[in-house]
Each structure stands twice: as structure tokens, then as C-alpha cells.
Amino acid sequence: MASxxxxxxxxxxxxxxxxxxxxxxxxxxxxxxxxxxxxRVVLHAESVPREVVSALQTPPMNSPKRLVILEDFLETQGxxxxxxxxxxxxxxxxxxLVVRLEEPLPAAAGPALRKVMQEISCRPLKDAALENxxxxxxxxxxxxxxxxALRVLMERxxxxxxxxxxxxxxxxxxxxxxxxxxxxxxxxxxxSVEERAFGLVDVILSRNRPAAMRxxxxxxxxxxxxxxxxxxxxxxxxxxxxxAVYRAGRGESAQSVVQSLGIPWRVQGTYLTAxxxxxxxxxxxxxxxxxxxxxxxxxxxxxALALLEPFVWRLSAARRVEAAPQPSG
Numbered sequence: 001m002a003s004x005x006x007x008x009x010x011x012x013x014x015x016x017x018x019x020x021x022x023x024x025x026x027x028x029x030x031x032x033x034x035x036x037x038x039x040r041v042v043l044h045a046e047s048v049p050r051e052v053v054s055a056l057q058t059p060p061m062n063s064p065k066r067l068v069i070l071e072d073f074l075e076t077q078g079x080x081x082x083x084x085x086x087x088x089x090x091x092x093x094x095x096x097l098v099v100r101l102e103e104p105l106p107a108a109a110g111p112a113l114r115k116v117m118q119e120i121s122c123r124p125l126k127d128a129a130l131e132n133x134x135x136x137x138x139x140x141x142x143x144x145x146x147x148x149a150l151r152v153l154m155e156r157x158x159x160x161x162x163x164x165x166x167x168x169x170x171x172x173x174x175x176x177x178x179x180x181x182x183x184x185x186x187x188x189x190x191x192s193v194e195e196r197a198f199g200l201v202d203v204i205l206s207r208n209r210p211a212a213m214r215x216x217x218x219x220x221x222x223x224x225x226x227x228x229x230x231x232x233x234x235x236x237x238x239x240x241x242x243x244a245v246y247r248a249g250r251g252e253s254a255q256s257v258v259q260s261l262g263i264p265w266r267v268q269g270t271y272l273t274a275x276x277x278x279x280x281x282x283x284x285x286x287x288x289x290x291x292x293x294x295x296x297x298x299x300x301x302x303x304a305l306a307l308l309e310p311f312v313w314r315l316s317a318a319r320r321v322e323a324a325p326q327p328s329g
Contacts, residue, residue, distance in 0.1 A: 005029055006118035007091035009098045013123030014239060017161035022120055023069065030065040030096055039063040045072035049083045056095045066095040074099045076106055088113040124159055126262060134164065141172040145180040152185045201237045202267045205274045209316040216312050220305055227297055227304030235290050242283035244275045
């Protein structure tokens with residue numbers, strides 16, 4: 001029921017599937033079916049405060065509450081947090097503000113904010129928590145899975161919950177009327193894009209341009225991997241690299257940061273070198289480029305290789321950024 005919902009919902013973490021599931025659940029709580037266009041507002045986190053306040057102060061037209069979503073990550077330092085704390089002092093209880101943070105709120109966040117907020121974790125699940133989530137999702141479809149089959153599924157699919165959810169649907173249909181076995185998983189699931197992206201990121205960060213360009217072309221043109229999947233896997237890696245650069249710049253040990261972010265051990269050495277040599281501005285620029293490529297991919301007007309090749313070419317430059325080659329085809 002919307003009546004029990006806090007005026008501010010803070011979602012912490014960058015797992016896109018959990019974020020989307022949370023928005024679906026909050027929409028069902030707040031918005032009368034068919035009234036999304038009237039009572040559900042999506043804004044960018046960088047929107048000026050008066051835009052957000054105006055949306056929050058507008059009464060719901062046909063729903064228990066008006067839902068105002070800031071879809072980008074909110075900075076937890078500086079003006080954005082100060083504005084959020086000011087709003088928390090006098091929130092509009094006929095609205096629900098949903099904000100997204102990559103990291104937990106800092107200690108500077110005052111008691112007024114914590115008093116009127118609800119915190120929801122959108123952090124990626126790992127290890128036992130991810131196993132339990134997979135078993136529960138299969139259980140909802142009346143399925144059980146062998147421990148070895150579960151291990152192979154996680155190994156070959158990676159930790160993307162969106163991709164895992166898709167794989168579970170396929171497996172549930174494939175293994176009708178019986179327990180899911182290792183052979184079922186092997187038959188349906190190839191090696192994960194995330195797994196292969198480890199190799200691509202490794203050669204990019206190692207500044208091995210020829211290998212990086214060959215691997216990108218192989219993934220797209222020979223393996224037939226969807227460009228959206230490659231982009232998602234690259235985003236996973238470079239968001240974590242950006243976090244590592246930021247935290248190392250604040251005095252944390254580069255090695256402990258890399259280990260805490262769940263970077264696979266086989267590429268931790270490459271990550272450490274990159275963290276120690278990359279500037280925060282470079283990390284931000286890379287993430288902005290990935291977001292721009294994603295937007296262009298969605299239009300369908302530019303070939304995926306023409307978008308991804310210059311990006312990989314620039315990042316894998318040995319010492320200086322060279323002019324990118326003319327995109328092929």
C-alpha cells in the first residue's frame with residue numbers, strides 16, 4: 001500500500017535488474033493502473049532542484065501517490081546531497097521521491113533525511129546470495145536444479161541478473177517436468193559475454209591495441225554477440241574501474257579496493273596498473289562515452305562496429321591517443 005511508503009526511497013547499488021524491479025514494484029504501490037502518464041515522472045539526476053520540487057509538489061491526479069524518479073546516479077557529495085537533506089526536512093507526503101546512489105549515504109547525511117527515507121539495496125548479488133536468488137526464481141516456476149548445474153550456470157552466464165533471469169526462463173521451458181541438470185545448462189548456455197569481456201578489458205587496459213581490435217571484431221562478427229551485451233559487460237568493468245580510481249584517489253589502498261569490488265583474480269594485476277595510472281577525469285570520460293554509445297545504439301542508425309571500434313581504439317592506445325581508423329562497413 002502506498003500509505004506505508006516513505007516520502008523518499010534511496011536505492012543503493014548499480015544492478016540494473018534490481019533497479020528496474022524496484023521501480024516496477026514502487027509503480028504498482030503508488031500509481032493507479034493506467035495513470036502512469038499522469039502520476040509517474042522520470043527526471044535526470046542533474047535536473048535543477050526547482051524542476052524536481054515542482055514535480056514533487058504537484059498533487060497526484062488519479063493515484064494514491066505521485067512517483068518522481070531520478071533515473072541517474074545522484075552524487076553523494078556537494079550540492080545534490082545538500083538539496084536532498086533540505087527537501088527531507090519538509091517532504092511532500094503525497095509524493096514519493098526515488099533516488100539512486102552507487103554507494104551508501106555518507107555520515108554527513110543528517111537525521112532528518114534518514115527519518116523520512118526507506119533504503120533499498122540494488123547491489124549485485126554474489127556467491128550464496130546469488131545462488132539463493134536463482135533457486136528461488138526456479139522454485140517459483142516449480143523447478144529444482146542440481147548443485148553442479150547451478151555452478152555451471154553461474155560460471156557461464158556471469159553475475160548479470162538480467163541475463164540470468166533470461167537464462168532461467170529458457171532452462172525452465174527446456175527442462176519441463178524434471179530437475180534441471182548440468183547437461184541442460186551446457187546445452188542451452190554458451191560461455192558468458194561477461195567472461196569473454198574479461199579478456200577484452202584485459203587487453204584494452206594492457207594497451208594491446210591489435211589484440212583488442214581483433215577480439216572486438218571476433219565477438220561481434222564471428223561469435224555473433226549482441227553489441228548491447230558487449231556494451232553492458234564493458235560498462236560493468238569500467239564502472240568498477242571508475243570506483244576504484246575514485247576510492248584510491250581518496251587514500252584507500254588500490255589493491256584492497258580492487259579486491260573489494262569483486263574483480264576476478266586473473267585480471268586484478270591489470271586493474272591495479274590501470275588504477276594507479278588513470279586519472280578520475282579519464283574514468284568519467286570513459287563512462288560518458290559508453291553512455292553516448294548506448295544512446296546511439298538504441299537509435300539503430302549507426303552500425304555497432306562503427307561505434308565500438310573507435311572507443312576500443314582510443315582506450316587501447318600505447319602511450320598517446322592516435323587518430324582512430326575510419327570505421328569499417
